[in-house]
Amino acid sequence: MRILLVEDNTDLAASLVDYLEMKGHSCDLAFNGEAGLNAAISNTYDMYIFDIAMPKMDGLELCNVIRTQYYDYTPILFLTARDTLEDKIAGFAAGADDYLIKPFALSELIMRLEAIYKRYTGVKTQLQVADLQVNLKTEEVSRANSKISLSPNTYKLLVILMHRTPEVVLRHELEHLVWGEDLPDSDSLRSHIYKLRSKIDKPFDIPLIKTAKGRGFSLS
Structure with missing residues:
Protein backbone atom coordinates (compact mmCIF):
# COMPACT_ATOMS: atom_id res chain seq x y z
CA MET A 1 0.00 0.00 0.00
CA ARG A 2 0.99 3.60 -0.53
CA ILE A 3 0.08 5.40 2.71
CA LEU A 4 -0.14 9.07 3.67
CA LEU A 5 0.52 9.63 7.39
CA VAL A 6 -0.42 13.03 8.83
CA GLU A 7 0.88 13.25 12.40
CA ASP A 8 2.40 16.26 14.23
CA ASN A 9 4.29 14.20 16.84
CA THR A 10 7.64 13.85 15.08
CA ASP A 11 8.90 10.92 17.21
CA LEU A 12 5.70 8.91 16.76
CA ALA A 13 5.58 9.75 13.06
CA ALA A 14 9.14 8.55 12.50
CA SER A 15 8.44 5.28 14.36
CA LEU A 16 5.28 4.66 12.32
CA VAL A 17 6.99 5.35 9.00
CA ASP A 18 9.84 2.96 9.90
CA TYR A 19 7.39 0.24 10.94
CA LEU A 20 5.12 0.59 7.90
CA GLU A 21 8.05 0.54 5.49
CA MET A 22 9.51 -2.49 7.31
CA LYS A 23 6.17 -4.20 6.60
CA GLY A 24 6.57 -3.50 2.89
CA HIS A 25 4.43 -0.36 2.53
CA SER A 26 5.53 3.02 1.20
CA CYS A 27 4.70 5.97 3.42
CA ASP A 28 4.61 9.73 2.83
CA LEU A 29 4.58 12.00 5.87
CA ALA A 30 3.04 15.39 6.67
CA PHE A 31 3.19 17.17 10.02
CA ASN A 32 0.02 19.31 9.85
CA GLY A 33 -3.40 19.22 8.24
CA GLU A 34 -2.71 21.73 5.48
CA ALA A 35 0.40 19.85 4.35
CA GLY A 36 -1.59 16.63 4.51
CA LEU A 37 -4.31 18.08 2.28
CA ASN A 38 -1.75 19.27 -0.26
CA ALA A 39 -0.20 15.80 -0.36
CA ALA A 40 -3.59 14.10 -0.68
CA ILE A 41 -4.73 16.20 -3.65
CA SER A 42 -1.35 16.01 -5.39
CA ASN A 43 -0.84 12.23 -5.17
CA THR A 44 -2.71 8.93 -5.21
CA TYR A 45 -2.77 6.83 -2.04
CA ASP A 46 -4.27 3.51 -0.95
CA MET A 47 -4.72 4.60 2.67
CA TYR A 48 -4.71 7.70 4.88
CA ILE A 49 -3.70 7.75 8.56
CA PHE A 50 -4.63 10.99 10.31
CA ASP A 51 -4.05 12.34 13.79
CA ILE A 52 -6.97 14.50 15.00
CA ALA A 53 -5.33 17.20 17.13
CA MET A 54 -3.01 18.92 14.62
CA PRO A 55 -1.98 22.50 13.80
CA LYS A 56 -3.39 24.50 10.85
CA MET A 57 -6.17 21.99 10.12
CA ASP A 58 -7.25 19.23 12.49
CA GLY A 59 -7.89 15.67 11.35
CA LEU A 60 -11.68 15.98 11.42
CA GLU A 61 -11.65 19.00 9.12
CA LEU A 62 -9.03 17.38 6.87
CA CYS A 63 -11.18 14.26 6.56
CA ASN A 64 -14.32 16.28 5.83
CA VAL A 65 -12.61 18.43 3.17
CA ILE A 66 -11.18 15.37 1.40
CA ARG A 67 -14.57 13.68 1.33
CA THR A 68 -16.86 16.62 0.49
CA GLN A 69 -14.71 18.93 -1.63
CA TYR A 70 -12.49 16.47 -3.47
CA TYR A 71 -14.75 13.39 -3.54
CA ASP A 72 -11.82 11.29 -2.38
CA TYR A 73 -13.00 8.06 -0.78
CA THR A 74 -9.59 6.60 0.04
CA PRO A 75 -9.89 4.80 3.42
CA ILE A 76 -9.05 6.91 6.48
CA LEU A 77 -7.86 5.61 9.85
CA PHE A 78 -7.73 8.07 12.74
CA LEU A 79 -4.98 7.75 15.36
CA THR A 80 -5.90 9.80 18.41
CA ALA A 81 -5.87 10.07 22.18
CA ARG A 82 -9.51 11.23 22.10
CA ASP A 83 -11.35 8.18 23.40
CA THR A 84 -14.89 9.24 24.32
CA LEU A 85 -17.93 7.94 22.46
CA GLU A 86 -18.65 11.50 21.29
CA ASP A 87 -15.14 11.74 19.81
CA LYS A 88 -15.62 8.48 17.94
CA ILE A 89 -19.01 9.57 16.62
CA ALA A 90 -17.46 12.81 15.36
CA GLY A 91 -14.68 10.88 13.63
CA PHE A 92 -17.01 8.52 11.81
CA ALA A 93 -19.37 11.38 10.95
CA ALA A 94 -16.47 13.21 9.28
CA GLY A 95 -15.94 10.21 7.00
CA ALA A 96 -13.39 7.99 8.78
CA ASP A 97 -13.34 4.22 8.24
CA ASP A 98 -11.74 3.27 11.56
CA TYR A 99 -10.53 4.80 14.82
CA LEU A 100 -7.50 3.65 16.84
CA ILE A 101 -6.84 5.02 20.31
CA LYS A 102 -3.33 6.04 21.42
CA PRO A 103 -1.31 4.32 22.78
CA PHE A 104 -1.69 1.28 20.53
CA ALA A 105 0.29 -1.77 19.48
CA LEU A 106 1.93 -1.49 16.07
CA SER A 107 0.71 -5.01 15.27
CA GLU A 108 -2.89 -3.86 15.81
CA LEU A 109 -2.33 -0.88 13.52
CA ILE A 110 -1.14 -3.07 10.67
CA MET A 111 -4.02 -5.53 11.16
CA ARG A 112 -6.57 -2.71 11.00
CA LEU A 113 -4.96 -1.17 7.93
CA GLU A 114 -4.97 -4.46 6.06
CA ALA A 115 -8.59 -5.21 7.06
CA ILE A 116 -9.75 -1.77 5.89
CA TYR A 117 -7.86 -2.11 2.62
CA LYS A 118 -9.42 -5.51 1.89
CA ARG A 119 -12.89 -4.03 2.39
CA TYR A 120 -12.02 -1.02 0.27
CA THR A 121 -10.71 -3.01 -2.68
CA GLY A 122 -14.00 -4.85 -2.76
CA VAL A 123 -16.04 -1.63 -2.92
CA LYS A 124 -17.50 -0.56 -6.25
CA THR A 125 -15.43 2.27 -7.66
Whole structure:
Protein backbone atom coordinates (compact mmCIF):
# COMPACT_ATOMS: atom_id res chain seq x y z
CA MET A 1 0.00 0.00 0.00
CA ARG A 2 0.99 3.60 -0.53
CA ILE A 3 0.08 5.40 2.71
CA LEU A 4 -0.14 9.07 3.67
CA LEU A 5 0.52 9.63 7.39
CA VAL A 6 -0.42 13.03 8.83
CA GLU A 7 0.88 13.25 12.40
CA ASP A 8 2.40 16.26 14.23
CA ASN A 9 4.29 14.20 16.84
CA THR A 10 7.64 13.85 15.08
CA ASP A 11 8.90 10.92 17.21
CA LEU A 12 5.70 8.91 16.76
CA ALA A 13 5.58 9.75 13.06
CA ALA A 14 9.14 8.55 12.50
CA SER A 15 8.44 5.28 14.36
CA LEU A 16 5.28 4.66 12.32
CA VAL A 17 6.99 5.35 9.00
CA ASP A 18 9.84 2.96 9.90
CA TYR A 19 7.39 0.24 10.94
CA LEU A 20 5.12 0.59 7.90
CA GLU A 21 8.05 0.54 5.49
CA MET A 22 9.51 -2.49 7.31
CA LYS A 23 6.17 -4.20 6.60
CA GLY A 24 6.57 -3.50 2.89
CA HIS A 25 4.43 -0.36 2.53
CA SER A 26 5.53 3.02 1.20
CA CYS A 27 4.70 5.97 3.42
CA ASP A 28 4.61 9.73 2.83
CA LEU A 29 4.58 12.00 5.87
CA ALA A 30 3.04 15.39 6.67
CA PHE A 31 3.19 17.17 10.02
CA ASN A 32 0.02 19.31 9.85
CA GLY A 33 -3.40 19.22 8.24
CA GLU A 34 -2.71 21.73 5.48
CA ALA A 35 0.40 19.85 4.35
CA GLY A 36 -1.59 16.63 4.51
CA LEU A 37 -4.31 18.08 2.28
CA ASN A 38 -1.75 19.27 -0.26
CA ALA A 39 -0.20 15.80 -0.36
CA ALA A 40 -3.59 14.10 -0.68
CA ILE A 41 -4.73 16.20 -3.65
CA SER A 42 -1.35 16.01 -5.39
CA ASN A 43 -0.84 12.23 -5.17
CA THR A 44 -2.71 8.93 -5.21
CA TYR A 45 -2.77 6.83 -2.04
CA ASP A 46 -4.27 3.51 -0.95
CA MET A 47 -4.72 4.60 2.67
CA TYR A 48 -4.71 7.70 4.88
CA ILE A 49 -3.70 7.75 8.56
CA PHE A 50 -4.63 10.99 10.31
CA ASP A 51 -4.05 12.34 13.79
CA ILE A 52 -6.97 14.50 15.00
CA ALA A 53 -5.33 17.20 17.13
CA MET A 54 -3.01 18.92 14.62
CA PRO A 55 -1.98 22.50 13.80
CA LYS A 56 -3.39 24.50 10.85
CA MET A 57 -6.17 21.99 10.12
CA ASP A 58 -7.25 19.23 12.49
CA GLY A 59 -7.89 15.67 11.35
CA LEU A 60 -11.68 15.98 11.42
CA GLU A 61 -11.65 19.00 9.12
CA LEU A 62 -9.03 17.38 6.87
CA CYS A 63 -11.18 14.26 6.56
CA ASN A 64 -14.32 16.28 5.83
CA VAL A 65 -12.61 18.43 3.17
CA ILE A 66 -11.18 15.37 1.40
CA ARG A 67 -14.57 13.68 1.33
CA THR A 68 -16.86 16.62 0.49
CA GLN A 69 -14.71 18.93 -1.63
CA TYR A 70 -12.49 16.47 -3.47
CA TYR A 71 -14.75 13.39 -3.54
CA ASP A 72 -11.82 11.29 -2.38
CA TYR A 73 -13.00 8.06 -0.78
CA THR A 74 -9.59 6.60 0.04
CA PRO A 75 -9.89 4.80 3.42
CA ILE A 76 -9.05 6.91 6.48
CA LEU A 77 -7.86 5.61 9.85
CA PHE A 78 -7.73 8.07 12.74
CA LEU A 79 -4.98 7.75 15.36
CA THR A 80 -5.90 9.80 18.41
CA ALA A 81 -5.87 10.07 22.18
CA ARG A 82 -9.51 11.23 22.10
CA ASP A 83 -11.35 8.18 23.40
CA THR A 84 -14.89 9.24 24.32
CA LEU A 85 -17.93 7.94 22.46
CA GLU A 86 -18.65 11.50 21.29
CA ASP A 87 -15.14 11.74 19.81
CA LYS A 88 -15.62 8.48 17.94
CA ILE A 89 -19.01 9.57 16.62
CA ALA A 90 -17.46 12.81 15.36
CA GLY A 91 -14.68 10.88 13.63
CA PHE A 92 -17.01 8.52 11.81
CA ALA A 93 -19.37 11.38 10.95
CA ALA A 94 -16.47 13.21 9.28
CA GLY A 95 -15.94 10.21 7.00
CA ALA A 96 -13.39 7.99 8.78
CA ASP A 97 -13.34 4.22 8.24
CA ASP A 98 -11.74 3.27 11.56
CA TYR A 99 -10.53 4.80 14.82
CA LEU A 100 -7.50 3.65 16.84
CA ILE A 101 -6.84 5.02 20.31
CA LYS A 102 -3.33 6.04 21.42
CA PRO A 103 -1.31 4.32 22.78
CA PHE A 104 -1.69 1.28 20.53
CA ALA A 105 0.29 -1.77 19.48
CA LEU A 106 1.93 -1.49 16.07
CA SER A 107 0.71 -5.01 15.27
CA GLU A 108 -2.89 -3.86 15.81
CA LEU A 109 -2.33 -0.88 13.52
CA ILE A 110 -1.14 -3.07 10.67
CA MET A 111 -4.02 -5.53 11.16
CA ARG A 112 -6.57 -2.71 11.00
CA LEU A 113 -4.96 -1.17 7.93
CA GLU A 114 -4.97 -4.46 6.06
CA ALA A 115 -8.59 -5.21 7.06
CA ILE A 116 -9.75 -1.77 5.89
CA TYR A 117 -7.86 -2.11 2.62
CA LYS A 118 -9.42 -5.51 1.89
CA ARG A 119 -12.89 -4.03 2.39
CA TYR A 120 -12.02 -1.02 0.27
CA THR A 121 -10.71 -3.01 -2.68
CA GLY A 122 -14.00 -4.85 -2.76
CA VAL A 123 -16.04 -1.63 -2.92
CA LYS A 124 -17.50 -0.56 -6.25
CA THR A 125 -15.43 2.27 -7.66
CA GLN A 126 -17.35 2.77 -10.89
CA LEU A 127 -19.85 5.56 -11.57
CA GLN A 128 -22.30 5.11 -14.42
CA VAL A 129 -25.08 7.21 -15.94
CA ALA A 130 -26.58 5.71 -19.11
CA ASP A 131 -23.57 4.62 -21.22
CA LEU A 132 -21.20 7.08 -19.53
CA GLN A 133 -18.74 5.49 -17.09
CA VAL A 134 -16.06 6.80 -14.72
CA ASN A 135 -13.57 4.62 -12.87
CA LEU A 136 -12.77 6.53 -9.66
CA LYS A 137 -9.54 4.63 -9.01
CA THR A 138 -7.97 5.01 -12.44
CA GLU A 139 -9.87 8.23 -13.38
CA GLU A 140 -10.69 6.69 -16.76
CA VAL A 141 -13.76 8.12 -18.49
CA SER A 142 -15.63 6.43 -21.33
CA ARG A 143 -18.93 6.65 -23.14
CA ALA A 144 -20.28 3.91 -25.39
CA ASN A 145 -16.94 2.16 -24.83
CA SER A 146 -15.02 5.14 -26.27
CA LYS A 147 -12.35 6.57 -23.97
CA ILE A 148 -12.59 10.28 -23.19
CA SER A 149 -9.71 12.50 -22.06
CA LEU A 150 -10.56 15.35 -19.66
CA SER A 151 -8.56 18.07 -17.91
CA PRO A 152 -8.33 17.74 -14.08
CA ASN A 153 -10.99 20.37 -13.35
CA THR A 154 -13.32 19.12 -16.08
CA TYR A 155 -12.96 15.59 -14.69
CA LYS A 156 -13.72 16.88 -11.19
CA LEU A 157 -16.82 18.66 -12.51
CA LEU A 158 -18.03 15.47 -14.19
CA VAL A 159 -17.55 13.37 -11.03
CA ILE A 160 -19.51 15.89 -8.96
CA LEU A 161 -22.42 15.84 -11.41
CA MET A 162 -22.38 12.04 -11.59
CA HIS A 163 -22.34 11.67 -7.81
CA ARG A 164 -25.34 13.99 -7.57
CA THR A 165 -27.35 12.64 -10.51
CA PRO A 166 -30.12 13.45 -11.30
CA GLU A 167 -30.34 16.53 -9.07
CA VAL A 168 -29.43 20.05 -10.15
CA VAL A 169 -26.16 21.29 -8.64
CA LEU A 170 -26.21 25.07 -8.21
CA ARG A 171 -23.62 27.19 -10.03
CA HIS A 172 -22.03 28.63 -6.86
CA GLU A 173 -21.83 25.15 -5.32
CA LEU A 174 -20.11 23.73 -8.39
CA GLU A 175 -17.61 26.60 -8.40
CA HIS A 176 -16.83 26.04 -4.71
CA LEU A 177 -16.47 22.25 -5.10
CA VAL A 178 -14.19 22.50 -8.14
CA TRP A 179 -12.03 25.53 -7.23
CA GLY A 180 -12.42 25.82 -3.44
CA GLU A 181 -11.79 29.28 -2.02
CA ASP A 182 -9.78 30.35 -5.08
CA LEU A 183 -12.91 31.09 -7.12
CA PRO A 184 -12.41 31.79 -10.84
CA ASP A 185 -13.98 34.52 -12.94
CA SER A 186 -17.63 34.17 -13.86
CA ASP A 187 -16.96 32.58 -17.26
CA SER A 188 -14.77 29.69 -16.05
CA LEU A 189 -17.63 27.38 -15.05
CA ARG A 190 -19.43 28.06 -18.33
CA SER A 191 -16.20 27.31 -20.22
CA HIS A 192 -15.69 24.01 -18.39
CA ILE A 193 -19.30 22.96 -18.95
CA TYR A 194 -18.83 23.71 -22.66
CA LYS A 195 -15.64 21.60 -22.76
CA LEU A 196 -17.38 18.77 -20.89
CA ARG A 197 -20.33 18.82 -23.29
CA SER A 198 -17.99 18.78 -26.28
CA LYS A 199 -16.44 15.56 -24.97
CA ILE A 200 -19.33 13.57 -23.50
CA ASP A 201 -22.40 14.89 -25.35
CA LYS A 202 -21.66 16.27 -28.81
CA PRO A 203 -20.15 13.08 -30.29
CA PHE A 204 -23.17 11.04 -29.14
CA ASP A 205 -26.89 10.93 -29.95
CA ILE A 206 -28.34 11.60 -26.50
CA PRO A 207 -27.10 14.58 -24.41
CA LEU A 208 -26.69 13.91 -20.70
CA ILE A 209 -25.81 17.37 -19.32
CA LYS A 210 -28.87 19.53 -18.64
CA THR A 211 -28.98 23.26 -17.87
CA ALA A 212 -31.37 24.53 -15.19
CA LYS A 213 -31.61 28.10 -16.43
CA GLY A 214 -30.38 30.62 -13.87
CA ARG A 215 -29.64 27.87 -11.32
CA GLY A 216 -27.08 25.28 -12.30
CA PHE A 217 -26.53 21.97 -14.09
CA SER A 218 -27.42 18.31 -13.80
CA LEU A 219 -26.38 15.08 -15.47
CA SER A 220 -28.98 12.43 -16.15
